[in-house]
Amino acid sequence: MSVAHRIIENTPFFGSMFRLEDNELNPINAWPALMSMTCFIWFTIAVILGWTMPAIQFLDLGSNWYYQNITLHGAAMAFPFAFQLMVAMSIHRAGGCLGKRADGPLVALFYIFMNVGGLLLTLAVLAGFHVTYTVMFPLPVVGVQTGQWDMWVLILGFTGIALVLISMILLYPIQILKMAFFDEKDENLQLAERSLNDPGMMGMVMGVLVLLVVGTPLLMVAGSLLLHLYGILPASMIGWAAKPVVFEFVFYIFAHNLMEAMALMVIGAVYATLPLCLADGARKLYSDRIAQLALWILLVTSLTSFFHHFFTMYPALPSTFAYHGNFMSYATAMGAALTIFTILATIWKHGIVASPALMLMLGGFVMYILDGVSAIVISNVAWNFKLHGTVWAGGHAMVVLIAISAIWMGMLYYHYPLMTNRIINDNLARKCIKYFFLAYIGLFYTFMAAGAAGMPRRNGAWESDWFIWGALMLVFGAGLIYAFYLYFMSLTKSRALEF
Amino acid sequence: MIDFIYTTGWGAFIVMLMFQIPFLIVFFSIVNKKAFVDSTPGKTEASKYSSTKWAWVGLTIIAFIVVNVASIQYMPTVIEAGTGNAKEVTVEARSWAFDISDTNLRVGEPVRFSATSADTMHSFAIIHPDGQQIFTMMLMPGLETANTLVHTFTEPGEYIVRCLEYCGIAHHTMKTTLTVASN
Ligand SMILES: [Cu+2]
Numbered sequence: 118m119s120v121a122h123r124i125i126e127n128t129p130f131f132g133s134m135f136r137l138e139d140n141e142l143n144p145i146n147a148w149p150a151l152m153s154m155t156c157f158i159w160f161t162i163a164v165i166l167g168w169t170m171p172a173i174q175f176l177d178l179g180s181n182w183y184y185q186n187i188t189l190h191g192a193a194m195a196f197p198f199a200f201q202l203m204v205a206m207s208i209h210r211a212g213g214c215l216g217k218r219a220d221g222p223l224v225a226l227f228y229i230f231m232n233v234g235g236l237l238l239t240l241a242v243l244a245g246f247h248v249t250y251t252v253m254f255p256l257p258v259v260g261v262q263t264g265q266w267d268m269w270v271l272i273l274g275f276t277g278i279a280l281v282l283i284s285m286i287l288l289y290p291i292q293i294l295k296m297a298f299f300d301e302k303d304e305n306l307q308l309a310e311r312s313l314n315d316p317g318m319m320g321m322v323m324g325v326l327v328l329l330v331v332g333t334p335l336l337m338v339a340g341s342l343l344l345h346l347y348g349i350l351p352a353s354m355i356g357w358a359a360k361p362v363v364f365e366f367v368f369y370i371f372a373h374n375l376m377e378a379m380a381l382m383v384i385g386a387v388y389a390t391l392p393l394c395l396a397d398g399a400r401k402l403y404s405d406r407i408a409q410l411a412l413w414i415l416l417v418t419s420l421t422s423f424f425h426h427f428f429t430m431y432p433a434l435p436s437t438f439a440y441h442g443n444f445m446s447y448a449t450a451m452g453a454a455l456t457i458f459t460i461l462a463t464i465w466k467h468g469i470v471a472s473p474a475l476m477l478m479l480g481g482f483v484m485y486i487l488d489g490v491s492a493i494v495i496s497n498v499a500w501n502f503k504l505h506g507t508v509w510a511g512g513h514a515m516v517v518l519i520a521i522s523a524i525w526m527g528m529l530y531y532h533y534p535l536m537t538n539r540i541i542n543d544n545l546a547r548k549c550i551k552y553f554f555l556a557y558i559g560l561f562y563t564f565m566a567a568g569a570a571g572m573p574r575r576n577g578a579w580e581s582d583w584f585i586w587g588a589l590m591l592v593f594g595a596g597l598i599y600a601f602y603l604y605f606m607s608l609t610k611s612r613a614l615e616f
Numbered sequence: 617m618i619d620f621i622y623t624t625g626w627g628a629f630i631v632m633l634m635f636q637i638p639f640l641i642v643f644f645s646i647v648n649k650k651a652f653v654d655s656t657p658g659k660t661e662a663s664k665y666s667s668t669k670w671a672w673v674g675l676t677i678i679a680f681i682v683v684n685v686a687s688i689q690y691m692p693t694v695i696e697a698g699t700g701n702a703k704e705v706t707v708e709a710r711s712w713a714f715d716i717s718d719t720n721l722r723v724g725e726p727v728r729f730s731a732t733s734a735d736t737m738h739s740f741a742i743i744h745p746d747g748q749q750i751f752t753m754m755l756m757p758g759l760e761t762a763n764t765l766v767h768t769f770t771e772p773g774e775y776i777v778r779c780l781e782y783c784g785i786a787h788h789t790m791k792t793t794l795t796v797a798s799n
Contacts, residue, residue: 180788249782253737255757256784263711265785361737361758396655403665429739429754430763436693447680454676457639458669461646466665468655469647476651483643490635497683499690500628502751502765506739506780507625565632569625571748573741573780578788582747 121151131158134608138538145212145219145306146536152205156198163193168594171587180577184247191250196281197235199518202525204289207321209532216307217296227288234280241274249575254364272346279343286332290325316408320385323416327378335371373423383524390531394475396468403462407455414452422446428501439498446496453489473546474530480554481523488516491565509568516561539611549603556596563589622690696766699726707731709738709755712790721796723769730762731755738783743776752780772798
């Protein structure tokens with residue numbers, strides 16, 4: 118029994134969702150199952166913290182709690198939950214489709230770096246490191262100078278962030294590239310053969326390349342700062358990295374493209390799974406070529422659309438770059454339009470079997486497109502000045518993560534029988550999808566309307582006008598929590614496959 | 617009408633719905649039909665797919681060109697370029713206060729706000745008395761030039777100034793007012 122397998126066996130409740138059999142498929146099943154289990158532990162905490170944010174305002178518990186929870190909620194949701202779930206699903210898919218092992222030192226290191234990094238950051242936040250999850254440099258340092266948190270807390274928090282970044286920018290991409298191009302194939306592990314030309318696999322490889330390329334400069338900058346904090350590099354050597362403009366630009370080039378890389382992966386996942394759920398058993402997309410074109414458009418246009426994070430910084434961001442960012446953001450919609458066409462044409466041509474896995478993935482895809490529209494609206498320079506800084510922007514960051522996660526959670530339903538030799542509880546899964554989608558729609562339009570009405574994001578002391586939005590957030594948030602409870606139950610109440 | 621679309625958050629909200637609602641209707645009707653009503657393969661001819669594809673792509677391109685071209689005249693840099701003499705107001709943001717050179721302004725008088733940050737990331741946002749955001753400017757410390765924007769107030773009243781970039785544990789206290797008098 119592998120280490121991953123043993124940890125699952127010994128984890129209460131969450132372990133029961135992912136209990137594995139000891140069989141010859143363990144090299145592709147054990148670590149993805151462990152990562153899925155662990156990410157849902159983070160998810161549970163993050164969801165509760167998210168729901169407490171409006172509750173803190175209603176109960177008037179003070180801004181400190183609010184800023185603590187917003188930091189923990191955002192960080193846990195984005196990294197050890199959403200990203201780790203994506204890694205679990207993609208290495209499982211790469212393993213089963215290419216016939217390569219999804220275990221080994223890099224996978225174990227990823228798991229340790231991501232989760233230990235997440236824990237260290239959590240400890241720092243509990244000790245007062247309230248920076249929100251999009252680090253606004255130089256706030257972490259200014260916070261020490263102004264006595265908001267201690268130096269050791271900053272070092273602890275940055276160490277955690279560094280571990281998480283290394284896991285996302287180096288360990289995971291290198292593992293996927295290794296599996297795709299170098300590792301030896303084991304026929305016994307190949308469950309459904311796919312080549313790298315398959316749009317599903319192509320999205321995955323593009324995604325990891327984006328992470329590696331746009332993430333490395335951030336690692337250099339953040340690494341220099343951290344080595345200085347450890348006392349290894351003198352201040353004279355890291356002055357360049359400590360400039361806010363340097364840090365913020367490398368950070369947003371990465372953070373923006375991190376989301377785009379996750380989008381490429383998730384579109385690839387839909388392209389990979391939809392053909393397997395067709396009513397006529399055709400097992401192919403309407404057109405692989407259009408699917409590939411859509412991925413290429415998304416890749417090329419998303420890389421430089423990050424300028425939209427800086428539209429309101431004229432003239433530090435010259436208007437030519439603002440216009441470029443505006444154009445590129447809208448051009449990503451061309452990729453989305455082709456994706457919508459491919460998916461609908463495939464469904465129309467072949468019919469679909471409405472399994473919970475496919476329905477959750479399609480529901481997630483609809484969420485993703487709805488959010489995408491809100492994103493390109495705010496990526497217009499004129500509207501950006503009206504909406505940047507409101508909960509429209511914060512809501513977008515949040516719902517894009519929910520949408521992407523919904524697609525991965527649907528994919529997990531699909532992979533689940535391969536992984537555990539059990540099938541999910543169909544009834545509970547269908548009920549989960551209904552609540553998930555309706556609560557999402559409610560929450561999504563609440564955030565967008567609140568933003569349009571001018572409610573600021575990340576504000577720890579709400580004014581009376583904003584509580585109406587807060588009440589809706591509580592209601593729809595409770596709906597989402599119920600949907601997630603049903604999701605967990607659909608896994609714990611799974612039954613053994615009979616042959 | 618076009619002014620409302622591009623100068624208010626609700627205008628943006630309406631445009632968002634105009635894209636989302638047709639998408640939702642088309643997507644759900646196709647999925648519903650092919651999943652629950654009749655999942656047998658469609659008998660549509662290949663040429664029909666191709667013409668639908670081009671119509672769909674063409675429609676997307678046209679919609680996005682129209683939305684963006686119409687927005688150009690509302691971009692702050694375009695407005696600034698078209699403004700003659702403006703009253704100069706400087707703003708310095710720091711944790712957690714604003715230092716504004718003049719907080720008494722007039723309706724109809726163009727004002728050029730030049731804003732900087734002294735310590736960490738802040739923003740300088742002006743909120744209409746009805747709660748809607750008029751604009752925000754993200755202020756990064758350490759830049760050599762101030763962030764600038766020209767705005768002409770059209771209604772008198774007490775406007776709220778707020779920082780919208782999270783800047784530490786007292787971020788929400790970073791707030792003041794501007795008075796705009798009628799002419
Ligand atoms: Cu501030």
